Amino acid sequence: MKRLNIMTTAAFDVDPQYAFTPECPDELPVEGGTEIVPELNAQATLAAIRVGSKDAHSPHAIWVANKQQPMFTEVHGDHVDIAWNQHAVPGTKGFELIAGLPKPAEYDYFVWKGIELDMHPYGACYHDLSETMSTGVIEFLQTRKIDTVIVGGLATDYCVKTTALQLRKSKFEVIVNLAACRGIAAETIEQAITEMTTAGIHIVRDYQELERL
Numbered sequence: 450m451k452r453l454n455i456m457t458t459a460a461f462d463v464d465p466q467y468a469f470t471p472e473c474p475d476e477l478p479v480e481g482g483t484e485i486v487p488e489l490n491a492q493a494t495l496a497a498i499r500v501g502s503k504d505a506h507s508p509h510a511i512w513v514a515n516k517q518q519p520m521f522t523e524v525h526g527d528h529v530d531i532a533w534n535q536h537a538v539p540g541t542k543g544f545e546l547i548a549g550l551p552k553p554a555e556y557d558y559f560v561w562k563g564i565e566l567d568m569h570p571y572g573a574c575y576h577d578l579s580e581t582m583s584t585g586v587i588e589f590l591q592t593r594k595i596d597t598v599i600v601g602g603l604a605t606d607y608c609v610k611t612t613a614l615q616l617r618k619s620k621f622e623v624i625v626n627l628a629a630c631r632g633i634a635a636e637t638i639e640q641a642i643t644e645m646t647t648a649g650i651h652i653v654r655d656y657q658e659l660e661r662l
């Protein structure tokens with residue numbers, strides 16, 4: 450890939466919320482989730498624009514796991530797939546960005562996703578699973594003449610992967626910084642890396658490798 454040009458590069462913080470950290474054990478805790486903050490901040494120094502996203506879910510969403518509908522069971526609907534533990538409910542700790550990150554209003558663009566009871570998107574670029582209703586972030590990056598996006602966040606194997614693939618489909622050069630991500634399970638992380646590489650996404654180990662590009 451060609452050298453990183455700060456002026457045309459954006460950094461994307463995907464769902465770096467307590468919901469996906471061990472601080473919220475009843476939500477979707479990802480080992481080491483809070484450790485990504487210094488890497489997200491470091492990669493942002495290589496970018497002119499910083500954008501971010503957050504899950505914003507109702508406790509009454511149809512995909513919330515319960516006794517009748519345990520986690521991972523199939524949920525029927527156009528924009529839901531499987532049941533997940535309740536997570537990232539506005540007003541709770543799980544909704545908050547991990548300490549050390551900017552506040553949402555301090556980003557250049559910010560996406561809140563999954564507010565509808567019958568929609569559970571993974572990627573931050575579309576509100577729906579069929580990827581037709583834009584959240585506006587791709588158009589924002591295009592307007593700002595961004596051609597390269599460095600991506601990190603939680604979790605590698607779900608929301609980070611889907612966001613990176615969506616950006617790639619819109620012709621951005623996409624770099625996923627593994628040190629700025631943590632994933633849910635080793636097997637799905639491996640699969641995600643293969644899928645992203647196949648799509649032409651660059652994978653780097655950490656900020657130091659990014660700096661050398």
Ligand code: VGL
Binds near residue numbers: 603
């Ligand atoms: C996520 C599973 C369910 C994520 C969100 O942010 O990666 N994963 N909801």
